[in-house]
Amino acid sequence: MNIGQIYLGVIQERFQAIKELGDRTFAQLAHDQLHWSYNEDSNSIAVIIKHMSGNMVSRWTDFLTTDGEKPTRNRDDEFFDSFTLKEELIAVWEKGWQVFIDTLRGLTEEDLLKVVKIRGAQHTVIEAIERQVAHYAMHVGQIVYIGKQLKGEEWETLSIPKGQSNAFTEAMMKEQK
Template sequence: MDINQIIINNLVTKFVQIKSRMLSVINQLSNDDINWRPNEESNSISNLVIHIAGNIHQRIEVGICGLQDNRDRDEEFNINKIVSKEEVIDMIESHFEILDKTIKDLDFNEYLRPQKVRNNEVTVLDVLLQCASHFSEHLGQILYIGKMRLNNEYISTSIPRKK
C-alpha cells in the first residue's frame, strides 16, 4: 500500500470513528436531551449536528464537489429550533455518507487541488484535515452534553464499560 492510500484510509477511518461515536451517544438520549442546552450561550446536540451538516455541505459539497451553496450558518444555531432524534440520526447518516463517498472518489492528485476557504488558499487535503479537527471538537461537546444528561447511565463511546 502506498502513502497516498494510507492517507485516504486514515481520513476515512477518522470520519467513521467520529460518526460512530456521535451515533453511540445520541442513541442513548431522548428528544429532550438532544435539544437541551446547558445555558443560552451554549449549543444543543441538535444545533451541533446541524452545524456539522452545514459544514459538510459548504466545505465538501460546495468547496470540493462544486455544488451550489445554500447554507444558512446563523440558522444552524437557532436556539428555538427543535429537531427529533430521528432527524438528527438521519442528518448524521446522510452527511457522513457524502463525506465518505467524496473522500473515496477523489483521485489522489485532487487532494492537492487548491481552493479558497475564508480568503485563504488551501488544498482539498487541508480542508478534509480541518473538517476532521473541527468535527472532533464538536464531538467532544456532544459527548459532554450526553454525559451531563445521563450521569451514571452514560455508556462510554470509546472505552468498554465495566460490568
C-alpha cells in the first residue's frame, strides 16, 4: 500500500469519526434543543447542520470537474433555521455527508495532486480535503459544545470521561497486547 492510499483511508476514518460525534450529539437532544441559540447572532445546531450540508453538497458534487461553490448554492439561506421536524434535520445532515463520503471514496491516489477550484481559487485535492477537515471539525465541535451545554449533567460524554484517563489508557494498552 502506498502513501496516497494510506492517506485516503486515514482521512475517511477521520471524517467518519467527526460525523459520529455529531450523530451521537443529536441522539441526546430533543427537537427544540436543536433550534436553541445563545443569541440572535449565534447559530443553532439546526443552522450549523444546514450550513454544513449546503457546503458538502456544493463542494463535493462534481468535485474534480466544477468549482466547489456551485451557482445553485444559497449560502446566506443556510443561516436561517427553516426546519420543523428533527427528521428533516437528520435527512439534510445525512445527505451532505453521503455526497461528501461518496466523493472521498471515489478518489484515487492519482487524484490527490490534481487541482480543483473553490470560489475560483485553485487548491490541490489534498488542500481541499484538509480545508474541509478543519471546517467540518470546527462545526461539529460547535454542535457538541452546544449539546453539552444544553444537557448539563445529563450529557453522556462522547470521549473519555473526566477522571478516567488512566483507566482508559490501561484498557487500551491491554487490548494491544
